[in-house]
Amino acid sequence: xxxxxxxxxRWFLPETILIVAVMAVILWDLFAPRMRAQGAAGIxxxxxxxxxxxxxxxxxxxxxxxxxxxxxxxxxxxxxxxFFGAVTALIVVFSMSTTExxxxxxxxxxxxxxxxxxxxxxxxxxxxxxxxxxLMLYLSLEIVSVLSFVMVGLRSADKRSSEASxxxxxxxxxxxxxxxxxxxxLFGLSGxxxxxxxxxxxxxxxxxxxxxxxxxCVFAGIGYxxxxxxxxxxxxxxxxxxxxxxxxxxxxxxxxxxxxxxxxFFSDGLGANDPGGQEGLPWAVVGGIVAAxxxxxGNFSAxxxxxxxxxxxxxxxxxxxxxxxxxxxxxxxxxxxIVFYIAVYCVMxxxxxxxxxxxxxxxxxxxxxxxxxLGARAPLLAIAMAVFLFSLTGLPPLAGFVGxxxxxxxxxxxxxxxxxxxxxxxxxxxxxxxxxxxxxxxxMFLTKGKTAAALPVSxxxxxxxxxxxxxxxxxxxxxxxxxxxxDASLTFVR
Numbered sequence: 001x002x003x004x005x006x007x008x009x010r011w012f013l014p015e016t017i018l019i020v021a022v023m024a025v026i027l028w029d030l031f032a033p034r035m036r037a038q039g040a041a042g043i044x045x046x047x048x049x050x051x052x053x054x055x056x057x058x059x060x061x062x063x064x065x066x067x068x069x070x071x072x073x074x075x076x077x078x079x080x081x082x083f084f085g086a087v088t089a090l091i092v093v094f095s096m097s098t099t100e101x102x103x104x105x106x107x108x109x110x111x112x113x114x115x116x117x118x119x120x121x122x123x124x125x126x127x128x129x130x131x132x133x134x135l136m137l138y139l140s141l142e143i144v145s146v147l148s149f150v151m152v153g154l155r156s157a158d159k160r161s162s163e164a165s166x167x168x169x170x171x172x173x174x175x176x177x178x179x180x181x182x183x184x185x186l187f188g189l190s191g192x193x194x195x196x197x198x199x200x201x202x203x204x205x206x207x208x209x210x211x212x213x214x215x216x217c218v219f220a221g222i223g224y225x226x227x228x229x230x231x232x233x234x235x236x237x238x239x240x241x242x243x244x245x246x247x248x249x250x251x252x253x254x255x256x257x258x259x260x261x262x263x264x265f266f267s268d269g270l271g272a273n274d275p276g277g278q279e280g281l282p283w284a285v286v287g288g289i290v291a292a293x294x295x296x297x298g299n300f301s302a303x304x305x306x307x308x309x310x311x312x313x314x315x316x317x318x319x320x321x322x323x324x325x326x327x328x329x330x331x332x333x334x335x336x337x338i339v340f341y342i343a344v345y346c347v348m349x350x351x352x353x354x355x356x357x358x359x360x361x362x363x364x365x366x367x368x369x370x371x372x373x374l375g376a377r378a379p380l381l382a383i384a385m386a387v388f389l390f391s392l393t394g395l396p397p398l399a400g401f402v403g404x405x406x407x408x409x410x411x412x413x414x415x416x417x418x419x420x421x422x423x424x425x426x427x428x429x430x431x432x433x434x435x436x437x438x439x440x441x442x443x444m445f446l447t448k449g450k451t452a453a454a455l456p457v458s459x460x461x462x463x464x465x466x467x468x469x470x471x472x473x474x475x476x477x478x479x480x481x482x483x484x485x486x487d488a489s490l491t492f493v494r
Contacts (some may be wrong), residue, residue: 014054017054020047028040041114051082065132070135073493074491075488075489080129087313092115100154100243121143124257139481141261149169150242151243173351173380178217178220182216184445202270219286227255229294232297232298235313235316244353248354252346263335266330283330287329288418291327291328291426294324295426298314303436307367312356325407329411339486372449381457388472398475
């Protein structure tokens with residue numbers, strides 16, 4: 001039963017905490033200048049972890065809709081609320097020493113803006129995962145997108161940052177326009193903005209051609225957010241130009257929110273997971289083609305990159321392609337594989353960006369050449385990077401291997417020439433990815449650096465790296481608890 005707005009607030013606690021925290025950070029920034037950065041970061045971490053814990057606890061509650069059906073309150077949405085809270089808290093710790101977040105020589109300047117923007121983006125991601133209405137889908141996506149434009153351009157004196165932000169705005173605006181056009185078609189076909197109502201209205205075979213055009217347009221908007229080809233062009237420049245903590249955040253947070261929105265849209269709005277949902281429409285073919293195109297473009301484009309952030313940007317595009325393999329199956333098995341892979345991908349990808357950040361802070365360069373001799377200068381840092389890269393490749397016994405096994409297993413279980421071909425393309429792409437990851441490994445362990453001086457690693461970053469390496473290894477050896485949690489999250493309100 002749909003509760004009224006006042007009753008719905010009790011089920012909206014994770015988001016309410018974030019809203020209160022945004023105001024608290026702004027007030028702290030205004031009235032506590034001496035402890036500006038530390039206090040703002042502390043408020044943000046406390047709010048994000050509280051939101052994450054609440055999301056985890058609320059997974060056990062019965063599914064329902066709130067705010068007159070605009071928002072879903074179900075295990076799927078609450079799992080992603082917990083995920084977004086934990087990931088963003090990690091990014092806050094990651095960013096505390098940067099000038100953008102008020103660290104270093106900035107003496108706290110910019111901390112209020114940085115952390116309040118992060119909190120509002122997290123609020124938008126929570127809404128992306130729980131939206132059941134086209135209007136809420138669009139507004140939540142725009143909250144995340146517009147504020148991401150700002151965060152990418154935080155280095156106003158850096159031409160690369162300004163250029164990246166402008167490109168992000170242009171591509172984001174174009175994809176939003178196409179998405180709105182597709183939504184207008186769905187509204188015209190169904191007379192409603194509600195996803196369940198759209199599902200009931202578009203089941204008629206006579207509407208299949210119009211539905212196909214509308215959904216492709218909507219998919220363009222979501223595909224831009226997850227950097228799926230051919231909507232990926234913004235990612236390399238944005239990842240390179242943005243501050244590294246922001247880049248790490250964009251590679252896991254908004255990308256995961258995009259996949260959550262994609263799964264809910266196709267499940268609730270199109271019934272693509274139902275045996276009789278939209279028969280005759282080639283969702284599997286479209287998903288498979290986009291998956292193959294995305295992973296192939298991402299991996300082959302990464303081969304010639306010299307900048308580590310651009311290399312990891314194309315790697316991120318390729319991993320979106322791997323996850324889209326599970327999406328193309330349109331089954332619970334495929335959804336489990338995607339959500340599980342999102343969780344393990346976050347750990348290893350944030351870890352890789354953290355190593356890039358540490359090296360860049362000390363050397364002043366983000367190129368692969370900055371990693372020359374790292375194995376001798378900072379052996380533990382180099383070993384951590386090797387673990388993350390091997391996991392991203394999908395080598396056992398690491399978490400990335402288990403995640404890819406589930407993605408490939410979802411294709412193999414369905415069978416058929418198309419899915420088996422897609423699985424083969426995925427395997428070949430994984431082999432290709434080993435080549436550009438190996439370039440980094442060669443630089444660290446087989447190339448002599450320009451200097452033999454030890455590269456210092458702060459205690460905070462050391463603890464963070466240890467906290468990311470351990471789950472990357474442990475989840476490759478024992479992953480059932482996480483998989484069971486993912487399995488429990490795949491319950492949608494109906």
